[in-house]
Amino acid sequence: MQGQAVDRGPPSADIEVQNLSFHPAGTPPEAPLLTDVSLKVPAKQMGLVYGRSGAGKTTLLQLIAGLTQPTTGRIAVIEHAVTSSERLARIGLVFQFPERHFLAATLQQELAFAWPQDMVSLQQLSSRAGVVLDALGLDHIPLDTPLRQLSDGYKRRCALACALWCRPSVLLLDEPLAGLDWQSRADIASVLGKLKQECTVLVVSHDLRELEPLIDVAWEMEAGGKLKSVQWPPAQ
Numbered sequence: 001m002q003g004q005a006v007d008r009g010p011p012s013a014d015i016e017v018q019n020l021s022f023h024p025a026g027t028p029p030e031a032p033l034l035t036d037v038s039l040k041v042p043a044k045q046m047g048l049v050y051g052r053s054g055a056g057k058t059t060l061l062q063l064i065a066g067l068t069q070p071t072t073g074r075i076a077v078i079e080h081a082v083t084s085s086e087r088l089a090r091i092g093l094v095f096q097f098p099e100r101h102f103l104a105a106t107l108q109q110e111l112a113f114a115w116p117q118d119m120v121s122l123q124q125l126s127s128r129a130g131v132v133l134d135a136l137g138l139d140h141i142p143l144d145t146p147l148r149q150l151s152d153g154y155k156r157r158c159a160l161a162c163a164l165w166c167r168p169s170v171l172l173l174d175e176p177l178a179g180l181d182w183q184s185r186a187d188i189a190s191v192l193g194k195l196k197q198e199c200t201v202l203v204v205s206h207d208l209r210e211l212e213p214l215i216d217v218a219w220e221m222e223a224g225g226k227l228k229s230v231q232w233p234p235a236q
């Protein structure tokens with residue numbers, strides 16, 4: 001990836017989860033989705049949660065992002081000099097296969113959803129676009145290119161651009177390499193390495209190859225949504 005560092009935005013933050021349990025209504029009492037989950041990813045590090053399909057990894061990201069309320073436990077995204085409402089706006093969440101959920105026809109229109117133009121001046125918008133698109137290697141793509149004409153790897157970069165638009169301190173990524181060819185996987189892994197210089201990143205994945213060198217701390221999610229801390233890098 002060409003590009004410069006993503007931004008000189010707010011300081012990045014620790015992600016801290018303490019004794020989190022999630023037991024949605026309608027699920028059997030003996031089978032919580034998440035059980036006493038605790039983790040901490042220090043600022044500007046990348047954390048990984050891996051584990052089998054259906055273990056509860058995506059659910060954990062949704063709870064950290066505030067999309068769902070935990071049954072018990074505490075979630076903190078700790079940074080300096082921001083209010084709690086600002087903090088909520090500083091989490092970028094990218095779902096699995098985000099390109100399937102684009103709302104607009106072009107990158108420019110999709111970015112406008114991420115940062116409605118009436119909130120900022122045109123000058124701010126175009127200067128922010130320059131920084132984000134350059135960081136993601138999208139600077140050579142005309143903003144009015146139809147998203148459907150882009151390769152899967154470039155669509156994935158576009159989804160990351162939308163998540164970065166509001167200068168998040170924390171990025172939560174669900175299977176960021178899923179469904180990509182080897183070249184795109186390598187390219188996106190390289191992008192993520194760069195994003196880590198600016199944001200704290202938590203990735204959930206069961207697909208580790210390209211991500212392995214980027215990971216600082218890792219946990220395995222076991223059956224019953226229990227999290228086990230693992231040595232990283234793993235012993236050979």
Ligand SMILES: Nc1ncnc2c1ncn2[C@@H]1O[C@H](COP(=O)(O)OP(=O)(O)OP(=O)(O)O)[C@@H](O)[C@H]1O
Pocket residue numbers: 024025027033051052053054055056057058059060206
């Ligand atoms: N609000 C909810 N109520 C009931 N069941 C739920 C709720 N949210 C998630 N689930 C179920 O919890 C399980 C865990 O789902 P989740 O998507 O978090 O797992 P995952 O580890 O991310 O799996 P994958 O790797 O396949 O994406 C699934 O069986 C899902 O259907």
